[in-house]
Amino acid sequence: MATLAAGKRRPLLRVHNLKTYFFPDEGTVRAVDGASFEVCAGQTLGIVGESGCGKSVTARSILRIVEHPGEIVEGEIRYLHRTDGREVELDLAQVSADGREMRQIRGGEIAMIFQEPMTSFSPVHPIGSQIVEAIRLHSPLGKREARERAADLLRQVGISRAEARLNEYAYQLSGGLRQRAMIAMALSAEPRVLIADEPTTALDVTTQAQILDLLRQLQTDLGMAIILITHNLGVVAEMCDNVVVMYLGRVVEEGSVDAIFHNPKHPYTRLLLQSIPSLYSEARVPLPTISGAIPHPYNRPEGCPFHDRCPQFIPGTCDRHVPELQALDERESDQLVSCFLYHEPTDERA
Amino acid sequence: MAGWLIRRTLFAFATLWAISMLSFVVIQIPPGDYVTSYIAQLQAQGTIFTEHEAQALRDLYGLDQPVILQYFRWLGLMAQGNFGVSFEFNRPVLDVIGDRFLLTIVVSVAALLLTWIVALPIGIYSAVKQYSIGDYAFTFIGFIGLAVPGFLLALVLMYFGFVLFDANVGGLFSPEYAQADWSWDKFWDLMQHMPIPALALGLAGTAFLIRIMRANLLDELRKPYLVTARAKGLTNNRAVLKYPVRVALNPFVSIVPFVLRDIVGGSVIVSIVLSLPTVGPILLKSLIAQDSFLAGTIILLLGVITVVGTLISDILLVILDPRIKFEARGG
Numbered sequence: 284m285a286t287l288a289a290g291k292r293r294p295l296l297r298v299h300n301l302k303t304y305f306f307p308d309e310g311t312v313r314a315v316d317g318a319s320f321e322v323c324a325g326q327t328l329g330i331v332g333e334s335g336c337g338k339s340v341t342a343r344s345i346l347r348i349v350e351h352p353g354e355i356v357e358g359e360i361r362y363l364h365r366t367d368g369r370e371v372e373l374d375l376a377q378v379s380a381d382g383r384e385m386r387q388i389r390g391g392e393i394a395m396i397f398q399e400p401m402t403s404f405s406p407v408h409p410i411g412s413q414i415v416e417a418i419r420l421h422s423p424l425g426k427r428e429a430r431e432r433a434a435d436l437l438r439q440v441g442i443s444r445a446e447a448r449l450n451e452y453a454y455q456l457s458g459g460l461r462q463r464a465m466i467a468m469a470l471s472a473e474p475r476v477l478i479a480d481e482p483t484t485a486l487d488v489t490t491q492a493q494i495l496d497l498l499r500q501l502q503t504d505l506g507m508a509i510i511l512i513t514h515n516l517g518v519v520a521e522m523c524d525n526v527v528v529m530y531l532g533r534v535v536e537e538g539s540v541d542a543i544f545h546n547p548k549h550p551y552t553r554l555l556l557q558s559i560p561s562l563y564s565e566a567r568v569p570l571p572t573i574s575g576a577i578p579h580p581y582n583r584p585e586g587c588p589f590h591d592r593c594p595q596f597i598p599g600t601c602d603r604h605v606p607e608l609q610a611l612d613e614r615e616s617d618q619l620v621s622c623f624l625y626h627e628p629t630d631e632r633a
Numbered sequence: 634m635a636g637w638l639i640r641r642t643l644f645a646f647a648t649l650w651a652i653s654m655l656s657f658v659v660i661q662i663p664p665g666d667y668v669t670s671y672i673a674q675l676q677a678q679g680t681i682f683t684e685h686e687a688q689a690l691r692d693l694y695g696l697d698q699p700v701i702l703q704y705f706r707w708l709g710l711m712a713q714g715n716f717g718v719s720f721e722f723n724r725p726v727l728d729v730i731g732d733r734f735l736l737t738i739v740v741s742v743a744a745l746l747l748t749w750i751v752a753l754p755i756g757i758y759s760a761v762k763q764y765s766i767g768d769y770a771f772t773f774i775g776f777i778g779l780a781v782p783g784f785l786l787a788l789v790l791m792y793f794g795f796v797l798f799d800a801n802v803g804g805l806f807s808p809e810y811a812q813a814d815w816s817w818d819k820f821w822d823l824m825q826h827m828p829i830p831a832l833a834l835g836l837a838g839t840a841f842l843i844r845i846m847r848a849n850l851l852d853e854l855r856k857p858y859l860v861t862a863r864a865k866g867l868t869n870n871r872a873v874l875k876y877p878v879r880v881a882l883n884p885f886v887s888i889v890p891f892v893l894r895d896i897v898g899g900s901v902i903v904s905i906v907l908s909l910p911t912v913g914p915i916l917l918k919s920l921i922a923q924d925s926f927l928a929g930t931i932i933l934l935l936g937v938i939t940v941v942g943t944l945i946s947d948i949l950l951v952i953l954d955p956r957i958k959f960e961a962r963g964g
Contacts, residue, residue, distance in 0.1 A: 348863045381869050390866030403857045405876045407954055417865045452955050468865070 293363065294321040295508050296345070296393075296476055301358035301376070303337075303344045312580040314340040314353065316532035316588075319608060322525075324475065327502065327509040329523035329540070331516060331555070335577055337532035338512045342478045345510075346389050347380040364388060365475070391421040394474035398481040400461035404453035411449025414468045421472035436467040440497060459490035466497065470505070477502075478510045483518065495522060516559055520544055528552050531577065531588040534608050538618035548611060548620040550595050587623065597623055604628035638948070645944045652936035653711075657704045659932070660925045666696045667720045667923045694720065707929065717926030721919060726930045730912060734934065736805060737911040740900070741893060741938075743827050744835035748892060749885065752839045756846025757878055760854060763847075771843065778840030784902040787833035791907065794829055802829060803908050833903050838892040845884045853877035886949045890942030894935065 303315040315337040322328040330338050343349045345360055360375035364384070378385050397403040404413060414433040418424060424432060430449065437445035440463040453461055462482060469477060479498065483491035495518065502509055511522055519526055519540065526543040528536040528551065536549040547553045557571045564570070575592040578584055584591050590601035600623050607629060608621040668690045672682050691697050695706060710717055716726040759768045791802040804811070805826045810819045853859070854877050862872035904913035912931050919928040951957050 343860075346864055348860060350860075386866045386868065388866075390864055395864045397857055397861060399857055403861045405858045405862070405880065406956055407880055408876070409955075413861075416867075420866045454956060465861075468861075 294323045295363050296510075297321040297359070297361040298341070298345065299359040299361065301341065301344055301360060302356045303340050303349055303353055304356050305353040307352050310581045313532050313583065314580075315344060317358070317608075318527075318529065318532070318534050320525075320527045320534065320537060322476065322508045322510055324508050325502065325506045326524045327511055327522050329519040329526045330510065330512045330529060331514060331519055331526060332529035333514060333577055335580070336529045338514075338529055339480050340532075341529070342395065342480050342510065342512055345375065345478065346393060346395055347375060347378070347385050348389070362388065362393070362476075365392065387421070390417060390469075390474075391472040392474055393476040393478065394469035394472065395478040395480060396462070396465045396469045396482050398484050400458065400465045400485065401453060403465060404461065406453060409450050409452055410456070410464050411451075414449070414464070414471060417468050417471040433467070433471070436470055437464065439470070440464070440467045440501075441493075442467070458486050459493060462486060462490075462494050463497065466494075466501070470501065473505060474507060476508045476510065478512070480512045481514070482511070483515070484513070491518075498522070516544075516555065528555070531583060533588060534619075534621065535589065536618075536620045536622075537608065542618045546618070548618065548625060549622050550593050550624070551589050554594075587621075595624060600628060637951075641944060641947060645940050648940050649933075649937060652940070653708065653929075653933050654704065656929050656932035656936065657707060657925075658700070660920075660923070660928050661700050661703075663923060665923065666691070667694065667925060668696060670921075670923050671720065707926065716930045719919070719924055719927040721922045721924040721927065726927050729915065729927060730930065730934070733910055733912045733915060736909070737900070737913070738938075739823070740805070740827070740830050740834065740909065740911055743831040744838070745889065745892060747831045747835040748838045748842055751835075752842035752846055753885065756843045757850060757874075759843065759847040760850035760881075761873060763851060768847075775840040775843050778836045779844075781836075782902075783833050783837060783900075784906045786836055787829065787903050787906045790829045790833055805830070805909055830903070830907055830909055833907065834900055838895060842885065842888060842892070845888065846881060849881040849884055850877055853881045856880075880954075883950060883954055886946045886953060889946045890939050893942045894939045 298321065299319050301315055301318045302313070305312040305314055318337065318341050320328060320330070330341065332338055340349060340353065344355055347355075349355065355376050358376055362373050362375050363370045364373040365371075373384070373388075375385065375388070404410060411430065411433055414436065415426065415429045418429040418432050418436075419426075422429075433449055434445040437448055442448055442460060442463050448456070448460075448464070453464075456464060462485075466482075477498075482498070483494050486494060498509060498511075499522065501507070509522075511518070513519060523540045526538060526540050527534050528543065528549065530551050536543065536547065536552045543552060544556065547556055551573075554571070554573045558573065560570055573592055574594075578588070578591070584602070586600075586602040586604055587593070587606050590596050593601065596602075604623065606621045606623055606626075608619050609626055611618045611620055611625060668687050671690070672687055675682055695703060698706075707717060714727075716730075718724070719726050719729050722729045755771050759771050762768050794802045805823055806819070807822050807826075810822045813819055854873070856877065859872060859877055862876050863869060865872075867875070900909070900911060901913035901917050903909070904911045905917070912934070916928065916931045918924075919931065
């Protein structure tokens with residue numbers, strides 16, 4: 284299988300054919316069903332898709348914090364683990380989720396920020412103590428030094444009166460400040476990969492822009508890789524180098540941000556882009572929408588998961604075969620798409 | 634904070650005053666008074682009693698005065714530390730209650746501690762391992778604990794205590810210490826008698842608290858801050874104990890006054906069954922005899938325990954949960 288930016292740089296994190304299923308009593312939910320992508324240091328990868336397409340579960344799978352009854356059933360999460368000054372490639376899907384190695388990586392090398400900064404902080408512990416805890420988990424600093432470092436971190440993310448803020452509780456901060464504090468906590472161990480799971484969804488537009496600016500600036504300063512999970516295509520266009528489009532747990536299209544926005548191939552990507560409101564669109568013409576709704580997780584369509592909503596549905600093919608993510612052609616190997624409009628079915632299942 | 638504390642304490646006093654009034658009224662509600670039931674008792678024994686003698690008794694105790702006057706007389710006496718005289722025991726109320734009240738508190742605190750110590754780990758286990766065999770087992774035992782009346786449990790415990798452990802069952806002291814002055818030996822003797830009353834009185838509260846803890850913790854375990862804590866690199870167990878358990882702890886404190894009230898007030902029958910020298914049996918006796926000063930004092934004391942318990946738990950809650958301070962200031 285071809286990969287993005289192959290040969291140029293060794294990617295920090297490569298996810299290959301990741302499958303994370305949930306097994307509640309009612310049946311199996313294939314939340315992530317064969318996701319593949321990779322991200323290099325200093326790059327931003329956007330993962331976009333509708334609610335329930337498996338974006339967040341993918342992120343949690345990488346950190347190995349998928350909640351019961353979910354588990355990774357297949358695939359690889361290859362990460363360049365830094366240990367004793369050397370880089371060792373480690374398959375995070377295989378290590379023990381609560382083991383030492385994974386806990387060093389989690390929060391230490393791969394950190395995560397969340398959608399709702401209000402509920403993502405404990406309501407009964409001061410912000411400072413939660414950041415200090417994160418610092419001390421991954422460094423030998425004493426309480427005093429850790430507290431100083433926490434104040435430095437708050438200043439770094441643009442929070443004034445940092446020392447005083449350390450003693451405040453989440454409810455005493457505004458939404459934007461809370462998300463800044465959350466970012467400060469994620470940065471506490473200078474992670475190499477930052478996963479931001481809808482970091483601006485709960486914020487107003489002005490604050491959104493500030494937080495995105497902050498993330499970009501921090502990436503320039505610290506050189507970390509960012510995986511930005513969002514359903515906001517505007518944010519993707521602004522922030523990302525590469526984009527992964529997910530639908531029902533599968534990657535349907537993958538490519539550079541230019542390719543995805545100017546030359547989308549998968550019908551789903553095209554429809555997503557068409558449904559963005561534009562200042563230049565004609566007045567009183569209804570915004571195009573994607574017909575139908577996301578299928579119920581217990582009732583996934585056969586074949587291509589998108590075929591029942593797809594305007595270019597090929598009867599007999601799309602509803603019988605499962606498309607694979609493949610390079611568009613030899614020349615444009617940067618762009619991968621999973622659609623029978625571009626290649627013939629390869630599997631013999633019917 | 635200081636203003637809130639003062640306000641809260643004043644409210645507690647106001648509540649106590651209302652309780653004192655209510656408890657006095659409640660005692661007065663049944664027809665007749667102490668003299669009526671006293672005469673009935675004497676007549677049952679064949680003693681002839683004249684109306685004149687009855688009137689003399691009523692005058693002596695001031696039972697003919699209006700209820701309001703009697704109430705204020707009672708309040709005035711209490712302000713001087715004199716809780717009146719028990720007709721039934723013919724002794725000052727304080728003498729009658731004295732040690733019993735202390736022992737009631739000791740037994741109640743023991744039952745409460747047992748409730749906490751048992752309910753906390755089981756509640757956490759049941760929530761973290763929801764729907765596991767252990768959870769089902771504890772749920773089953775818990776519902777039995779809720780359903781079985783304390784006095785029945787007391788009987789069963791006494792039986793097994795006697796048969797299996799040859800324990801000295803019943804009462805709080807061995808005979809040789811019952812009338813003795815306080816000493817370490819007597820204290821140790823008391824502690825040896827404590828398990829059965831504590832279990833019998835605490836089981837229902839324990840079962841209740843396990844259910845509360847389980848439900849609360851289940852809610853908290855779904856909160857995003859647990860994911861944050863795990864994403865930092867904490868082990869799952871430490872993350873759960875440090876954050877959701879800490880947040881779910883509120884009911885452990887807020888429930889104390891209610892559990893305490895149930896233990897103290899609900900201990901009447903258990904105390905009779907176990908022949909505990911606590912205030913429970915005295916309360917029953919005084920109510921039957923319409924011994925108004927004694928009954929009023931005991932009911933008032935139960936009220937004091939509840940109100941003071943609530944006050945303490947409120948203060949603890951403010952310390953435990955910073956959000957509560959915020960609401961008090963905002964409101």
